[in-house]
Amino acid sequence: MAVTPASPGPESITLAEGVGEVLRAATGRTIGEVSLRRFTGGASKQVYAVDARDDAGAAVRAVLRRDPPGHGDAARMGAEAACLRAAAVAGVPVPAVLAAANTAPGIDAPYLLMEMVEGESIPRKLHRDPEFAPVRDRLAADLGRVLGLIHRTPLDTLDSLDDEDPLDTIEQIYRGLDEPRPAVEMGLRWLREHRPPPRRKTLVHGDFRLGNFLIASDGVRAVLDWELAHRGDPIEDLGWLCVRAWRFGAPAPVGGLGTREQLLDGYAQTTGIRPAPEELHWWETFGTLKWLVLSRFQAERHLGGQERSVELAAIGRRVCESEYDLLSVLGMLDESVVVPAASEPAATVHDRPHLTEMLDLVADTLTEEIAPTLTAEQQRQRFLLRICVNLLGTATRELHAGPAATTEVAELLGELDCDSEAELAAGLRSGALSYSDNEVRRVVSLAVLSRLEVANPRHLH
CATH class of the missing domain: 3.90.1200.10 (Aminoglycoside phosphotransferase (APH), C-terminal lobe)
Structure with a gap:
């Protein structure tokens, strides 16, 4: 017995189709196929460039901000839309709000649809x-x-x-x-x-x-x-x-x-x-x-x-x-503090190249040979690649640094009768120790500078 396929329900609408429906309702125009391009970055929202054309062939461009489906905050998104509308009335340069709601078929989360404004943010x-x-x-x-x-x-x-x-x-x-x-x-x-x-x-x-x-x-x-x-x-x-x-x-x-x-x-x-x-x-x-x-x-x-x-x-x-x-x-910041020099690699049973040399080699290969092959459309991959290279550099510098800084920080903490930075923090919070104390500033400066020399020494300059 043949079965006639059921018409697709709201659950089968794609994000692009859902945005198209919202655009049609917001603009009163007949909107053709919608294409979406997700922007990189954005810690809490998903942000998309929206491109479409109406029945006259005119371009329709917008920006969609939505919460990750299943992790929405409708009140917060509504407040964001209210701020944009109020700021626009006050003369603040902001994108015009086209639509905002707690959800819509295909979008499936609190969202905000705005006009596309040309400009640079990088x-x-x-x-x-x-x-x-x-x-x-x-x-x-x-x-x-x-x-x-x-x-x-x-x-x-x-x-x-x-x-x-x-x-x-x-x-x-x-x-x-x-x-x-x-x-x-x-x-x-x-x-x-x-x-x-x-x-x-x-x-x-x-x-x-x-x-x-x-x-x-x-x-x-x-x-x-x-x-x-x-x-x-x-x-x-x-x-x-x-x-x-x-x-x-x-x-x-x-x-x-x-x-x-x-x-x-x-x-x-x-x-x-x-x-x-x-x-x-x-x-x-x-x-x-x-x-x-x-x-x-x-x-x-x-x-x-x-x-x-x-x-x-x-x-x-x-x-x-x-x-x-x-x-x-x-x-x-105690600018007289000097971070201990990097130690020589310890003797090891393992073959060459040394661990730090391998990390440097991998980082150089990713930067010089693999990164240039990625296209502009692969922005997310390029972004993650840079992060990986930076983490490899941090690991290499930490291996080079050895335990000298950790040992010196521990000695300075001991002079303040503290077993750890956490104990020093507790003393500062209670008032038992003062931030104006030169010895406190010295040990905190050394600990921070030692971490920074490993994590991102360029920040010092």
């Missing part, structure tokens, strides 16, 4: 490419002006946003990791002791940095990624933009693009408010500590066994970069 290109030369010198001030517009956005449609104390929140995340770090304890105590008076709460973007806005030859085109937006002290956004991690190797303090004075000039033009350098410094210090804790929090997904990931493992080894940055911004 820091290296913004720092170096000639096409941005005409605007580069004024970008720091432009970003200050954009932040001013964000902070002037009315809050009457944004009641769902969090307004918790950010210092309490980041300390809670840090304590939850149960990995005491002396540098973090020093930072937390300093921040508690030097906190400036709070300002009136405004809309705070929460992640305003290079990579999260689009730049064209005429300036800032769009501010992206509002998932961390909240109500809070507006200077938080300015300090976050000044954190060294967001300079991506360039020397200028504001995203590698300009000076703090330029940033504050632009901000004052929009708001009439010019924060004192001390206030901006406090929030830059907070942002540095925040990134340190969030980096370690991200790495915990791998280290705690929830998700096996070379990318997250690499983040765990780079936490020391933020430790170094935190000590530097606090003025607590």
Whole structure:
């Protein structure tokens, strides 16, 4: 007996088909076949470029942000859409929201569909490419002006946003990791002791940095990624933009693009408010500590066994970069500290080449012979390959370094009657030890510098 196949149900709709249906409803246009291209990066959201054509042959382009299916946060996605709409009314350059909902057939998760805005977000290109030369010198001030517009956005449609104390929140995340770090304890105590008076709460973007806005030859085109937006002290956004991690190797303090004075000039033009350098410094210090804790929090997904990931493992080894940055911004780095020289390879029963030589050889082969064969369409593979090469370099440097630094740190800890860095951290937290003590700064500096010399020595320069 022949059986007529059943019509496909909603469960059989592909993601591209589901996006097409949403586009048709949002634009009122007849949309043809939809193609999707997933962007690399994005720790918590899946982001896709959407390309299609309508029945007249006109291009229809959009960007889809969705939660990973099965791990959605509808309230948070809805708040992100509300922020985009409110910011647009306030004059902030943002993508127009085409659609947002808790789910849709084929999309199967909370999502946000926005217009496609042309522009560049890659820091290296913004720092170096000639096409941005005409605007580069004024970008720091432009970003200050954009932040001013964000902070002037009315809050009457944004009641769902969090307004918790950010210092309490980041300390809670840090304590939850149960990995005491002396540098973090020093930072937390300093921040508690030097906190400036709070300002009136405004809309705070929460992640305003290079990579999260689009730049064209005429300036800032769009501010992206509002998932961390909240109500809070507006200077938080300015300090976050000044954190060294967001300079991506360039020397200028504001995203590698300009000076703090330029940033504050632009901000004052929009708001009439010019924060004192001390206030901006406090929030830059907070942002540095925040990134340190969030980096370690991200790495915990791998280290705690929830998700096996070379990318997250690499983040765990780079936490020391933020430790170094935190000590530097606090003025607590003992620059007289010298990390012990690398030891000679120990005698071994194994044949040559030595282990470090093999690691170097594999890294060189991946970099020089395999990486150039990957195409532009293989961006994810190229990204992972770079991470693998970096981890091989870290392993090689650790083998070269040997136990000398570990031994010297243990000796300095012993002079403070501490058996470990965790015990030193506990003493700093209780107040039994002071971050102003030169011996405390010396041992913390040596431990951090020793980790950094292995993980990423280029960060020192």
